[in-house]
Amino acid sequence: MFKPLLLALGLSMGTGAWAALPSNEPIQPIEPAKITNPAKVELGKQLWFDPRLSRSGFISCNSCHNLSMGGSDNLPTSIGHNWQEGPINSPTVLNSSLNLAQFWDGRAADLKEQAGGPIANPMEMAFTHDLALGVLDSIPQYRASFKKVYGSDTISIDNVTDAIAAFEETLVTPNSRFDLWLKGDKKALNKTELAGYQLFKDVGCTACHNGSAVGGNSFQKMGLVEPYATTNPAEGVAGLTGNDADRMKFKVPTLRNVELTYPYFHDGAYWKLEEAVDVMARLQLGRKLETKQIEQITAFLKTLTGEQPSFTMPTLPPSTNKTPLPQPFNK
Amino acid sequence: MFKPLLLALGLSMGTGAWAALPSNEPIQPIEPAKITNPAKVELGKQLWFDPRLSRSGFISCNSCHNLSMGGSDNLPTSIGHNWQEGPINSPTVLNSSLNLAQFWDGRAADLKEQAGGPIANPMEMAFTHDLALGVLDSIPQYRASFKKVYGSDTISIDNVTDAIAAFEETLVTPNSRFDLWLKGDKKALNKTELAGYQLFKDVGCTACHNGSAVGGNSFQKMGLVEPYATTNPAEGVAGLTGNDADRMKFKVPTLRNVELTYPYFHDGAYWKLEEAVDVMARLQLGRKLETKQIEQITAFLKTLTGEQPSFTMPTLPPSTNKTPLPQPFNK
Numbered sequence: 001m002f003k004p005l006l007l008a009l010g011l012s013m014g015t016g017a018w019a020a021l022p023s024n025e026p027i028q029p030i031e032p033a034k035i036t037n038p039a040k041v042e043l044g045k046q047l048w049f050d051p052r053l054s055r056s057g058f059i060s061c062n063s064c065h066n067l068s069m070g071g072s073d074n075l076p077t078s079i080g081h082n083w084q085e086g087p088i089n090s091p092t093v094l095n096s097s098l099n100l101a102q103f104w105d106g107r108a109a110d111l112k113e114q115a116g117g118p119i120a121n122p123m124e125m126a127f128t129h130d131l132a133l134g135v136l137d138s139i140p141q142y143r144a145s146f147k148k149v150y151g152s153d154t155i156s157i158d159n160v161t162d163a164i165a166a167f168e169e170t171l172v173t174p175n176s177r178f179d180l181w182l183k184g185d186k187k188a189l190n191k192t193e194l195a196g197y198q199l200f201k202d203v204g205c206t207a208c209h210n211g212s213a214v215g216g217n218s219f220q221k222m223g224l225v226e227p228y229a230t231t232n233p234a235e236g237v238a239g240l241t242g243n244d245a246d247r248m249k250f251k252v253p254t255l256r257n258v259e260l261t262y263p264y265f266h267d268g269a270y271w272k273l274e275e276a277v278d279v280m281a282r283l284q285l286g287r288k289l290e291t292k293q294i295e296q297i298t299a300f301l302k303t304l305t306g307e308q309p310s311f312t313m314p315t316l317p318p319s320t321n322k323t324p325l326p327q328p329f330n331k
Numbered sequence: 332m333f334k335p336l337l338l339a340l341g342l343s344m345g346t347g348a349w350a351a352l353p354s355n356e357p358i359q360p361i362e363p364a365k366i367t368n369p370a371k372v373e374l375g376k377q378l379w380f381d382p383r384l385s386r387s388g389f390i391s392c393n394s395c396h397n398l399s400m401g402g403s404d405n406l407p408t409s410i411g412h413n414w415q416e417g418p419i420n421s422p423t424v425l426n427s428s429l430n431l432a433q434f435w436d437g438r439a440a441d442l443k444e445q446a447g448g449p450i451a452n453p454m455e456m457a458f459t460h461d462l463a464l465g466v467l468d469s470i471p472q473y474r475a476s477f478k479k480v481y482g483s484d485t486i487s488i489d490n491v492t493d494a495i496a497a498f499e500e501t502l503v504t505p506n507s508r509f510d511l512w513l514k515g516d517k518k519a520l521n522k523t524e525l526a527g528y529q530l531f532k533d534v535g536c537t538a539c540h541n542g543s544a545v546g547g548n549s550f551q552k553m554g555l556v557e558p559y560a561t562t563n564p565a566e567g568v569a570g571l572t573g574n575d576a577d578r579m580k581f582k583v584p585t586l587r588n589v590e591l592t593y594p595y596f597h598d599g600a601y602w603k604l605e606e607a608v609d610v611m612a613r614l615q616l617g618r619k620l621e622t623k624q625i626e627q628i629t630a631f632l633k634t635l636t637g638e639q640p641s642f643t644m645p646t647l648p649p650s651t652n653k654t655p656l657p658q659p660f661n662k
Contacts, residue, residue, distance in 0.1 A: 049399050058394075058410050068380050068647045075659050079389050083414035085660050260649050272652050308646040315639040316399045318591050321603050328406050329416050 044167025054125035057326025070260025076268030081126030141317030173306025196300030232267035375498025385456035388657025401591025407599030412457030472648030504637025527631030
């Protein structure tokens with residue numbers, strides 16, 4: 001097994017990078033997306049931006065996972081159909097393909113399963129899968145795109161969510177300054193940032209925030225040492241299992257691009273990264289950090305901002321005389 | 332004067348195109364935008380997509396003038412702050428730089444004056460200019476961009492709307508099939524489309540829908556021959572002048588990209604282009620068109636769909652600890 005591994009690494013990174021491989025670090029670099037089916041990704045991008053997947057014709061995936069704003073909406077909880085106040089903070093879609101499961105409570109196994117959720121959620125896009133399919137089916141260009149990608153004359157919700165997931169898989173953010181440092185560019189971080197990273201490890205943050213997404217790969221109790229005070233009624237994994245031990249257990253969020261994904265936590269109650277660091281250290285690790293330590297860790301966290309997705313805004317195919325009309329207002 | 336004009340045309344179109352110049356047609360081609368200040372356009376693009384110019388942090392210019400959807404929202408009237416139902420159909424932003432004035436009633440002289448309206452309109456973005464400036468001023472990247480473009484340390488609403496207008500001026504849609512035909516490509520239109528164009532002229536549509544935007548250059552009474560039946564209370568220019576003769580007088584909308592900008596008229600009451608053609612012919616021209624004639628004119632109108640704006644989705648600079656928080660819900 002050793003030789004092929006070396007060969008594979010040699011092919012993807014060049015032998016020069018070998019010496020700098022961050023094998024002892026708890027965080028690994030994010031690699032750029034490899035697009036194998038560009039037609040599927042393009043179709044997924046159109047669907048991502050298409051508000052006709054909502055009852056109102058106003059809300060698209062991008063409304064709450066805005067790719068101009070770190071893949072989030074920068075609101076405590078989202079605005080849904082009829083301006084309903086959402087129950088939980090919109091997690092970033094950036095690097096979400098690296099999560100072990102989707103949603104804060106992990107109730108969807110993968111991006112494809114997740115993508116169907118908001119469309120049919122009465123508090124979000126407030127549509128149904130059948131109605132969404134009816135809209136898409138009435139638009140010849142969509143029919144042609146699905147036919148091209150999936151070879152079928154019938155558009156299924158399975159294919160809709162598959163295409164959206166394929167687009168989402170491209171939304172990774174490589175080449176953050178921290179990744180450049182991990183890959184051997186020792187000048188990529190300054191002293192404060194390096195001190196922050198050291199503290200981040202020493203204090204114990206990497207127990208949960210590790211891997212290439214710096215999180216996203218485990219469920220943990222929010223308020224391990226000290227309970228988290230919130231008015232948000234979300235119960236976490238217990239909402240699925242009914243198991244009391246799972247109360248307040250949430251998927252550990254990624255810290256990639258955390259500078260862009262305020263406000264923080266499942267209730268979006270904290271807007272300042274410094275405050276979020278302080279709360280985490282106290283509640284999860286039983287540590288009261290000094291101001292300077294918080295500043296150092298915050299400086300480190302900001303080095304996790306990677307290259308944001310860069311793509312051409314899609315042009316959506318127009319509706320036809322057969323397209324069911326949007327229902328923006330309750331009439 | 333003759334020689335410089337010929338020279339200028341020679342430079343921009345090549346001498347070969349001269350013979351085909353559509354000098355006798357009531358509609359002129361749209362020319363591509365010439366960007367003279369790319370930094371200003373880029374700043375304007377960021378502002379265009381930035382929902383932090385709204386009270387909720389959720390509504391941006393692009394929410395109601397969606398550049399993926401013909402520069403409109405494809406709703407009868409728009410959804411504003413707190414899901415308020417807007418009073419009038421969102422006109423397309425595409426080619427709006429060619430309009431003689433902005434808004435349906437022309438109450439803004441130009442794009443710059445228009446851009447300030449929705450930000451402060453309590454039914455739309457529901458913010459104030461001062462609060463919007465406070466948000467922008469709290470974000471160092473915005474301050475740097477404004478300083479670069481306008482040379483001042485203070486961000487003014489004048490510069491905000493100037494940058495948005497500069498971006499909007501790039502949103503022209505050249506090279507529609509009709510423009511290719513105008514420029515000499517006689518195969519660009521088929522027989523039905525050509526018959527539709529001939530009818531469009533013969534019936535009298537070009538009395539109002541002329542020029543490069545095929546409209547946008549005059550105010551006319553909606554319901555000239557026969558009154559327009561609507562429940563929409565908009566009074567048109569009379570709302571500004573108080574003059575009874577201006578009742579139901581609206582700016583003639585552009586027909587460029589009309590295939591994409593449904594539903595039609597100031598109340599957005601008609602979704603089918605064929606119906607809009609029928610209504611216009613009856614109410615404005617006293618003509619009852621036959622089904623075949625309507626189909627021909629509709630086919631012609633669809634040749635006015637030009638190249639849609641193609642640009643990279645912007646990345647917005649993140650808020651800071653000093654940025655005033657959005658107020659999505661009335662708390």
